[in-house]
Amino acid sequence: MRLLHVTHQYRPAIGGAERYITDLSEELARRGHQVDVFTSRSQDYLTWHNALPYFEQLDGVNIYRFNSLPRNGLAWRALEYGFRHYWQTRHRFYEPFIFYGSGPVCLGMLDAILRDAHKYDLIHISQLHYSHSFTAYLAACQRHLPIVITPLLHAEQRETYDIGYLQTILKGSQTILTLTTAEKQYLVKLGYDNEIIVSGSGLQLRDFPPLDKQTCRAQFNLPANGFVMLFLGRKTVYKGLDKCLEAFVTLRQQRNDIYFLAVGPETEFSTQLWQRYQGLEGLIVRGTASNEERLAALAACDVLAMPSTGESFGIVYLEAWAYHKAVIGANINAVASLIRDDVDGLLVEPHSITYSTRGLLAHQLNYLADHPEIAQRMGQHGRAKLEQRYTVEHIADIVEGTYARTIRRKNSFK
Amino acid sequence: MRVSIINLNMVAQDAIGQCMLNQTRFFRRRGDEVKIYLAHPPQGLPTNITTLAMGADGLLAGRDEHFASSNLYIYHYPGRYPFIESIKTIDRGAVIFYYHNVTPPELWGSDSDRHLLVEGQQGVAELTPFADILVTDSPYNATELVEKYGCEADRVRTLPLAVLLDQFNPGPKEHMLIKKYNLFGRKVILFVGRMAGNKRVDLLIEALPLVQQHVPNATLMLVGDHQGNLAIQEVVSRAKARAIELGVINDVIFTGSVNTLPPYYRLADVYATASLHEGFGVPLIEAMASGLPIVASRVTTHPWVIGEAGLLAEPENVADLAAKLVQVLTDDQLCGNLVQHGLTRARQFSLEQYEENWARIINEATAWLPNQPYPRLRSLTTQTDNAPINTSEIPKERTIAIAPEILLASGLKELESTADVMIRGYVVRSKMPIFGPLIAWLRRNLTSHLREPYLDPMLERQVSFNWRVIGWLKYIQNVWSTMLAKERHQTDSRFQALENEIKELREQIAELKKQQ
Numbered sequence: 001m002r003l004l005h006v007t008h009q010y011r012p013a014i015g016g017a018e019r020y021i022t023d024l025s026e027e028l029a030r031r032g033h034q035v036d037v038f039t040s041r042s043q044d045y046l047t048w049h050n051a052l053p054y055f056e057q058l059d060g061v062n063i064y065r066f067n068s069l070p071r072n073g074l075a076w077r078a079l080e081y082g083f084r085h086y087w088q089t090r091h092r093f094y095e096p097f098i099f100y101g102s103g104p105v106c107l108g109m110l111d112a113i114l115r116d117a118h119k120y121d122l123i124h125i126s127q128l129h130y131s132h133s134f135t136a137y138l139a140a141c142q143r144h145l146p147i148v149i150t151p152l153l154h155a156e157q158r159e160t161y162d163i164g165y166l167q168t169i170l171k172g173s174q175t176i177l178t179l180t181t182a183e184k185q186y187l188v189k190l191g192y193d194n195e196i197i198v199s200g201s202g203l204q205l206r207d208f209p210p211l212d213k214q215t216c217r218a219q220f221n222l223p224a225n226g227f228v229m230l231f232l233g234r235k236t237v238y239k240g241l242d243k244c245l246e247a248f249v250t251l252r253q254q255r256n257d258i259y260f261l262a263v264g265p266e267t268e269f270s271t272q273l274w275q276r277y278q279g280l281e282g283l284i285v286r287g288t289a290s291n292e293e294r295l296a297a298l299a300a301c302d303v304l305a306m307p308s309t310g311e312s313f314g315i316v317y318l319e320a321w322a323y324h325k326a327v328i329g330a331n332i333n334a335v336a337s338l339i340r341d342d343v344d345g346l347l348v349e350p351h352s353i354t355y356s357t358r359g360l361l362a363h364q365l366n367y368l369a370d371h372p373e374i375a376q377r378m379g380q381h382g383r384a385k386l387e388q389r390y391t392v393e394h395i396a397d398i399v400e401g402t403y404a405r406t407i408r409r410k411n412s413f414k
Numbered sequence: 415m416r417v418s419i420i421n422l423n424m425v426a427q428d429a430i431g432q433c434m435l436n437q438t439r440f441f442r443r444r445g446d447e448v449k450i451y452l453a454h455p456p457q458g459l460p461t462n463i464t465t466l467a468m469g470a471d472g473l474l475a476g477r478d479e480h481f482a483s484s485n486l487y488i489y490h491y492p493g494r495y496p497f498i499e500s501i502k503t504i505d506r507g508a509v510i511f512y513y514h515n516v517t518p519p520e521l522w523g524s525d526s527d528r529h530l531l532v533e534g535q536q537g538v539a540e541l542t543p544f545a546d547i548l549v550t551d552s553p554y555n556a557t558e559l560v561e562k563y564g565c566e567a568d569r570v571r572t573l574p575l576a577v578l579l580d581q582f583n584p585g586p587k588e589h590m591l592i593k594k595y596n597l598f599g600r601k602v603i604l605f606v607g608r609m610a611g612n613k614r615v616d617l618l619i620e621a622l623p624l625v626q627q628h629v630p631n632a633t634l635m636l637v638g639d640h641q642g643n644l645a646i647q648e649v650v651s652r653a654k655a656r657a658i659e660l661g662v663i664n665d666v667i668f669t670g671s672v673n674t675l676p677p678y679y680r681l682a683d684v685y686a687t688a689s690l691h692e693g694f695g696v697p698l699i700e701a702m703a704s705g706l707p708i709v710a711s712r713v714t715t716h717p718w719v720i721g722e723a724g725l726l727a728e729p730e731n732v733a734d735l736a737a738k739l740v741q742v743l744t745d746d747q748l749c750g751n752l753v754q755h756g757l758t759r760a761r762q763f764s765l766e767q768y769e770e771n772w773a774r775i776i777n778e779a780t781a782w783l784p785n786q787p788y789p790r791l792r793s794l795t796t797q798t799d800n801a802p803i804n805t806s807e808i809p810k811e812r813t814i815a816i817a818p819e820i821l822l823a824s825g826l827k828e829l830e831s832t833a834d835v836m837i838r839g840y841v842v843r844s845k846m847p848i849f850g851p852l853i854a855w856l857r858r859n860l861t862s863h864l865r866e867p868y869l870d871p872m873l874e875r876q877v878s879f880n881w882r883v884i885g886w887l888k889y890i891q892n893v894w895s896t897m898l899a900k901e902r903h904q905t906d907s908r909f910q911a912l913e914n915e916i917k918e919l920r921e922q923i924a925e926l927k928k929q930q
Binding site for chain 1: 502506539564783845847
């Protein structure tokens with residue numbers, strides 16, 4: 001198959017969506033398909049700064065990058081203006097403001113797709129809510145290319161799907177790929193009757209080599225016998241770092257064999273938290289971590305505690321399962337369709353009042369600390385699930401089949 | 415419509431072969447063009463079907479014209495075979511993946527051929543995404559597809575296999591067989607199937623001495639292939655050695671493959687299986703239809719297939735299996751109840767049911783295909799093409815009575831969906847960038863002088879004529895259906911009366927035996 005992937009950013013840019021499309025493109029190229037990627041030259045979605053080369057070939061994938069308009073003060077103001085008025089009036093007049101403010105606005109990409117569409121059998125657009133999706137959609141419709149889209153929408157964040165032109169893209173795509181069943185159900189509920197396939201997201205198991213737990217613990221100055229809970233990710237408000245800290249404080253009053261390792265880029269929110277919990281015993285904090293440090297943290301812990309309420313998939317849980325670790329996540333749609341409560345992890349209620357949430361998370365952690373064999377069993381179940389359902393190869397099987405079906409349908413009408 | 419059916423082989427005696435045969439007949443009756451692509455030559459098929467079968471060598475190379483231009487492809491999956499990879503190369507038409515389950519390698523009981531099962535399991539996840547609809551034989555298989563292989567639940571359809579119920583029915587024991595196997599005065603525990611590792615015939619042998627403590631004249635009869643391949647030979651030799659150890663080798667009969675199964679079912683007093691994995695379990699239904707009570711292990715599809723027609727023993731628990739067998743062999747009332755339930759349950763796996771549901775699935779899978787030709791009604795009078803040749807065929811009378819009804823219903827549905835020949839949603843478009851809308855506008859307006867006064871009224875008259883024809887056909891179908899329903903009701907009442915009569919006769923026999 002000759003495939004065109006269009007995404008807002010691509011490797012070496014970092015992020016879940018970038019990783020999804022990179023892994024997929026490379027795996028499909030490895031299987032002998034011709035995969036070209038059209039993307040922006042940016043690796044920072046806050047500015048869309050044009051920094052990366054125009055063309056690169058990485059692991060069999062041809063990457064064509066296009067200049068985008070910068071996301072400066074004017075763009076941010078346009079976005080804010082668009083959002084403020086759009087949902088009040090639902091008037092199409094405000095949509096261009098959102099389009100311009102979201103970015104990346106790549107006119108070169110529009111021209112390139114219009115010109116080269118005949119070279120491809122199918123276009124796959126990744127990440128709905130950035131502006132590249134509408135650019136690619138317009139060009140693909142104009143050239144009658146079958147469209148597959150992975151919207152990566154967050155049901156909790158309406159700006160990722162609830163705008164006129166985004167809805168047009170979703171309606172006009174032949175196939176929608178979702179990461180979770182919850183996302184699929186949500187789209188069905190919204191009234192989309194296209195073919196919706198749950199592809200999930202996956203890991204390359206070879207990226208997670210076996211590591212010695214004790215050596216990794218020593219790397220973070222953690223004792224060999226303690227119970228270590230890990231927080232791994234950007235320390236923003238919705239990731240649930242504050243809930244983890246509250247639970248940790250509660251538990252630490254009852255038992256001193258518990259340790260909390262928090263790894264990930266700091267934010268203003270986390271800086272305030274550290275000021276509040278300064279000098280807390282058993283708390284180890286690391287900022288932005290290299291890949292080796294991330295893997296060491298995963299190998300060193302006993303449980304990954306991430307009661308995040310803003311996940312569209314939750315790839316970090318898969319990473320923990322790669323090291324046979326139990327996980328704790330928030331009982332939101334996306335996470336609940338990934339973690340099976342009491343089988344490969346535990347779910348905590350995210351929207352209860354603070355006291356009970358804290359109590360509940362602390363209770364779950366205490367339960368796993370008291371029953372390490374249960375934590376181990378959950379980790380093993382998680383690993384088995386990962387190997388069976390969430391490897392990049394398995395995801396590529398699903399996507400490859402979906403492409404074939406979409407192209408077949410298109411050809412049948414020729 | 416052109417249909418391609420693809421599988422590794424097609425053997426009339428096995429469940430998948432029978433399933434393919436039913437499907438081929440179904441399509442031919444509709445007037446579709448069918449071809450069957452196989453790696454091995456077909457076995458035991460009627461000649462008119464054999465002529466449709468051909469080697470699959472050209473599939474991957476795309477040399478076969480029928481295959482390349484088919485509208486519907488049906489891939490049967492009993493395991494992975496080389497040319498199933500052609501599913502990835504199909505560039506138009508609808509594709510159905512027919513999953514018949516793969517035995518888990520860990521239950522195979524031998525190292526020989528185990529790698530084929532591992533590959534078979536891996537193939538499911540890899541190949542199912544290429545199909546539009548996944549069809550499977552039982553709810554257990556459907557769950558496995560969704561939970562184990564991550565398939566979309568809304569693309570999976572369950573369609574139980576059909577069993578030729580007219581061949582399998584209760585009847586007297588055949589004297590020749592009693593004599594051949596020296597079964598005078600013996601209670602026969604029957605198992606039918608190939609002796610693969612997952613079937614665990616060794617557990618049946620283990621249970622036999624325990625059963626004989628309560629039913630001394632119990633005999634175990636194992637019907638089915640016991641020399642087919644190395645893995646089966648290993649399992650059978652182990653089972654025989656165990657029977658010698660337990661001192662019951664004289665009470666265990668390995669018949670090997672047999673040509674006609676029904677007399678063997680009639681010979682038995684109970685059907686038993688200790689199998690640890692079944693994707694469907696055709697012998698269970700054949701046994702139920704033959705009026706046998708069932709004892710089976712509580713695994714995979716068994717609870718669903720059996721329903722209330724048998725007792726379920728805990729898997730790998732020989733004592734429980736023996737206890738359940740003793741219960742059935744000694745308690746006449748329980749046995750009678752199980753048989754009654756079995757006869758009712760077996761009727762749900764009829765060919766008529768199968769064809770009705772299969773037609774629904776085919777319509778669903780092909781609904782989106784453009785320009786589908788109507789099913790040609792000439793097939794109503796071409797029954798002779800499908801005339802039965804050997805005993806495993808469906809009797810002619812029944813095919814004629816049922817098939818046209820199904821055919822007319824599905825045909826009418828398709829006619830109705832295509833009666834409106836106007837392409838109402840069509841919008842004139844142009845692929846030209848930028849100037850496309852202008853070109854489309856010009857094309858629309860330059861043809862309006864022909865379209866509006868001539869073409870549109872002509873086509874509208876055709877549409878109204880089509881609707882009137884369909885109205886009349888529906889009326890005829892209603893009258894006919896009512897007649898058939900009446901006839902069927904009468905047949906059912908007759909059947910019920912006969913069953914009651916059999917019951918009474920049995921009671922009388924039991925009373926006579928008591929008096930003697």
